[in-house]
Amino acid sequence: MNLTTALVRLLVFPGLLFAVPAAWFILWVERKAVARMQGRVGPPFMQPFFDFIKLLGKQTPTRSGVGGLLMRAWPLVAVSAAAGAVGLLPVLPSSGGFEGDLILLLALMELPSMCIIAAGFSSGSIFGEIGSAREAVLSVSYNIVFLLAILSIAASQHTFSLSALAQLPASPLRLLGVVALLVCLPAKLHLNPFSLPNAEQEIYSGPMTEYAGPELAMWELSHGLEWVAATGLVATLVAPTVTLWWVAALLFVALSFAIVLLLSVVAAATARLQIDTTVRFYWQCTLIFAVLAVASALFMRLRS
Amino acid sequence: MKLWNRLMCYCRRRSPWIFHMNSGSCNGCDIELIASLTPRYDAEQLGVRLEGSPRHADILCITGPVTHNSVQPIKTVYAQVGRPKAVVAIGSCPATTNAFIDSRTVDGPLNRHIPVDVFVPGCPPRPDAIVLGIAKAAEILAARGNSPPSVDAAPVSESREVQP
Numbered sequence: 465m466n467l468t469t470a471l472v473r474l475l476v477f478p479g480l481l482f483a484v485p486a487a488w489f490i491l492w493v494e495r496k497a498v499a500r501m502q503g504r505v506g507p508p509f510m511q512p513f514f515d516f517i518k519l520l521g522k523q524t525p526t527r528s529g530v531g532g533l534l535m536r537a538w539p540l541v542a543v544s545a546a547a548g549a550v551g552l553l554p555v556l557p558s559s560g561g562f563e564g565d566l567i568l569l570l571a572l573m574e575l576p577s578m579c580i581i582a583a584g585f586s587s588g589s590i591f592g593e594i595g596s597a598r599e600a601v602l603s604v605s606y607n608i609v610f611l612l613a614i615l616s617i618a619a620s621q622h623t624f625s626l627s628a629l630a631q632l633p634a635s636p637l638r639l640l641g642v643v644a645l646l647v648c649l650p651a652k653l654h655l656n657p658f659s660l661p662n663a664e665q666e667i668y669s670g671p672m673t674e675y676a677g678p679e680l681a682m683w684e685l686s687h688g689l690e691w692v693a694a695t696g697l698v699a700t701l702v703a704p705t706v707t708l709w710w711v712a713a714l715l716f717v718a719l720s721f722a723i724v725l726l727l728s729v730v731a732a733a734t735a736r737l738q739i740d741t742t743v744r745f746y747w748q749c750t751l752i753f754a755v756l757a758v759a760s761a762l763f764m765r766l767r768s
Numbered sequence: 769m770k771l772w773n774r775l776m777c778y779c780r781r782r783s784p785w786i787f788h789m790n791s792g793s794c795n796g797c798d799i800e801l802i803a804s805l806t807p808r809y810d811a812e813q814l815g816v817r818l819e820g821s822p823r824h825a826d827i828l829c830i831t832g833p834v835t836h837n838s839v840q841p842i843k844t845v846y847a848q849v850g851r852p853k854a855v856v857a858i859g860s861c862p863a864t865t866n867a868f869i870d871s872r873t874v875d876g877p878l879n880r881h882i883p884v885d886v887f888v889p890g891c892p893p894r895p896d897a898i899v900l901g902i903a904k905a906a907e908i909l910a911a912r913g914n915s916p917p918s919v920d921a922a923p924v925s926e927s928r929e930v931q932p
Contacts, residue, residue: 495812499810504807504810504812505810505812506812508813511783511815513779517779517783522826522852523850523851524850525848669820669824672824673820673823674823676824
């Protein structure tokens with residue numbers, strides 16, 4: 465992958481130019497699906513776009529010192545990391561990529577959550593700090609399962625390259641890993657059974673409490689891009705290999721849409737769990753599952 | 769630049785995020801405000817989102833007759849809402865202090881402390897009147913832009929009232 469293709473992938477497709485409208489679309493699907501589940505009509509199609517533009521035109525409180533500078537920096541870091549993660553996705557087959565880009569993708573997908581933790585603590589608000597502490601606890605619990613699931617998929621197919629993984633035929637073991645990933649996604653995206661960091665009824669907006677205007681718009685955008693990256697990763701792993709590029713792209717979009725719908729429906733149908741229940745859920749139930757997946761992947765690899 | 773301003777104006781009208789504040793209300797209007805977000809009235813169709821933090825909000829919805837204890841919090845929260853902002857006074861209490869008139873614990877009506885844009889009268893008002901009030905406030909907000917609200921526009925007689 466040379467510099468030009470890297471820039472095109474980061475800025476045009478599947479990077480910013482494609483990913484930003486995709487992020488707005490996913491945010492709309494999420495809100496609309498929840499509304500339909502509750503028997504409401506829901507927001508209009510362009511709602512996330514309206515919200516974004518409106519937030520760009522709002523006043524931000526004056527911030528001073530290093531703390532203020534950091535508070536301004538975190539959302540930008542989060543957006544860039546999420547955009548980079550989207551840019552790495554192999555939407556089109558044979559679009560390049562390099563050995564080990566799966567690891568880079570995981571790192572970039574983790575950065576926004578780190579930024580949220582840092583943002584909550586640097587805002588100095590008690591609600592932000594509680595939200596950040598919750599996000600940190602949540603991230604420690606789901607990430608082990610998330611990483612083990614990815615590891616089991618990569619180990620069973622002998623590669624850490626995303627495009628190679630996308631082209632290999634799906635094994636039953638990979639599907640096991642994908643199920644483990646899907647269990648982690650609500651926590652990664654702060655969706656309902658695990659929406660602890662932004663539990664509005666308890667801690668207002670959590671780490672985002674002190675943010676306003678363009679900074680908040682950046683957080684919304686990074687959340688949307690995280691959605692695109694997470695659903696795109698799962699879609700990459702599930703999608704069967706197709707040679708026609710437009711069928712592959714269409715399949716990718718359809719699969720992402722199905723995953724968004726599934727997660728939104730689960731979010732609308734469940735209530736928020738307590739923090740200790742969530743931690744117990746990830747450490748006791750799913751960790752066993754993930755360890756089994758990794759063990760069988762390694763076993764298969766040794767046998768072959 | 770002009771196109772951008774028109775787009776911004778449109779987006780402000782289509783995306784009013786509200787923050788709900790109780791200034792000593794009996795909880796009647798608060799229930800009705802929540803009812804306006806529930807499936808029957810569904811204010812989200814207008815882009816309304818109930819926000820947890822005043823920093824995220826565009827429209828401040830205040831219920832209650834403004835007790836002495838709540839005056840300072842109201843001023844603080846009003847200052848925390850970023851410009852452009854609008855205020856909707858929900859119920860008869862913030863407009864006239866209603867049944868609590870001449871009480872020594874009440875420091876109302878609301879427009880003695882902060883400029884109010886829309887009054888939604890009623891004890892409590894119906895959810896559809898509240899949705900209409902929020903929609904009117906969104907229009908005022910979009911027209912106002914970044915200029916600060918003029919304090920002269922505050923008295924009840926000059927402000928726009930919403931009849932259910």
